[in-house]
Amino acid sequence: MRDDLLPVLACPVCAESLARVDEQIGCANGHRFDEAKQGHLTLLPAKRRALTADTPEMVDARLRFLGRGHYAPVERAIAAIVAAAPAPGIVLDVGSGPGTYLAHALRAADG
Numbered sequence: 001m002r003d004d005l006l007p008v009l010a011c012p013v014c015a016e017s018l019a020r021v022d023e024q025i026g027c028a029n030g031h032r033f034d035e036a037k038q039g040h041l042t043l044l045p046a047k048r049r050a051l052t053a054d055t056p057e058m059v060d061a062r063l064r065f066l067g068r069g070h071y072a073p074v075e076r077a078i079a080a081i082v083a084a085a086p087a088p089g090i091v092l093d094v095g096s097g098p099g100t101y102l103a104h105a106l107r108a109a110d111g
């Protein structure tokens with residue numbers, strides 16, 4: 001998670017702003033959210049997280065699958081849309097997997 005993007009996010013529990021607090025992301029009211037080793041931030045409350053089926057092994061498998069180019073046309077289409085958008089802007093990837101599409105969009109936006 002890039003710290004310069006934290007000001008555009010809000011705590012999903014209390015709507016306070018988010019900031020880096022020690023090794024986690026959190027708000028002034030003590031709500032904390034884990035940053036995955038892959039770099040994405042999960043803003044689901046802990047009780048909701050238990051309902052997700054994604055284990056670290058599943059995320060790794062998804063990354064390997066996407067890395068083989070099976071969804072390359074989708075990645076290119078999203079990247080083209082973002083590259084053509086007026087700048088400056090913010091791209092938010094919400095719940096679409098391990099951030100693969102966002103990574104392609106950001107590379108395209110950086111030129």
Ligand SMILES: [Zn+2]
Nearest residue numbers: 011014027031
């Ligand atoms: Zn909060």
